[in-house]
Amino acid sequence: MKFDFALILTVLSAVTGVIWLVDRLFFAKSRNLMVKEGEDMIEPVIVDYARSLFPVLFFVLVLRSFIAEPFRIPSGSMMPTLLQGDFILVNKFSYGLRLPVLNTKVVPLGEPKRGDVIVFRYPGRSETDPEKGVDYIKRVIGLPGDTISVNDDQVTINGQAVAYAPEGVFVGTGASMEMTGSPINKELLPGREHVILDQPGSPFPPGEWTVEPGHYFVMGDNRDHSADSRDWGLVPEANLVGRAMVIWLNCDSPGSLCGDGFDYTRIGDTIR
Template structure:
């Protein structure tokens, strides 16, 4: 929602500027003219600026530097994230960035293997996507026969059953539910035993260039990720997803029949 970010920045700056000009000049002029008809009264635009600037400034700071909400629009991160999950993204995990431009101004940390990140894909810079980091800069990645290899070593998998999907994820019912082991990290993935919907994206071996990452969706046969469009530039990353705070599969129904309270407060592995 880039338009919302731009509008928030513009409104915050305008209201703050009006408030500043009033404190420096306009308020003094009104005080000098007090008692002359309506000259001493505070203009409506100053009143609005004083009322809205603190709220807008707090929202801007929290959204830009602390945590930002996003809604999951697709099934590409099932079973970890479902369509309709509303998540919070840590905006300072990888460094403080300016709103709109996403320019890093204070480095804090770097993405690690297994992190779930929100980013702007190079081919669709106006959109926000979410995937899991599989390869770091300098890693050699290979993907073949539904197996991921990192630096020549295959990731360990354990089949834990058959997935049963609900709502928008019902199409994945019957897929294999696997536990994938990334060194120091464990999470679930889905794999379709039947003919995949898309090319499985067999790639490699590929070496991730400096300043880039190799990302994949947990729903391996339903994810448009680095297997198909290449590496993710570090400057495109917006933050680390860490919490589900609401789930509503269909916003068109006003959540009347698609509200899943069991997912509220779930941490994102």
């Protein structure tokens, strides 16, 4: 079962807010009056908790819904740009303000650009896909109206082949060590040059896609180890969560403490 922190935070904010408001409107004045008359009145514990927690919960809800949300990279599909164990901040207003839980856009502010690294809710292969709705992170390759073809990791956009330049060999540590020795290439994507891992051959068959209005074609930077639009299709605009901004922590450790898995050199790296 998917843990929906936004839903839990919204419900808790609503419950504590209602308890606090009801007490302020109907009970607090009479209680204060009785205290002035000398009676020993104690604020109910549930009201005390609601009054203390509501401002904190509401602040966190607004912060992560409309400004920035933390996200942990769970896999190596975006290597070498992002490593497993990176903790990133996602800009929540780049593509418009959306209501929490419903994800309905209420204020349009912008659209994804080619090359943006985005977080989105996985659309799933079907309505019964158990992963449907899980947060994924990939790079935008195709915009609405584009024709994208991919053949052995060679990307072509609207008939123009994207150029590549060798950038050396990847050397990994921890969970990323299995990719050590993979060729690093710079992908000269129009508007956003970036690096990818591209091993010889491809597990994906050649394909061509026309990006529908309101959809995006996305790929992982670890081209041979990424389940993306080549596999399950396009990302609807309604599924967008935000644009990946910066790495604020790296902890490549399965436990609660980073230990030897902590890599301070990645802290503060912007995501391009």
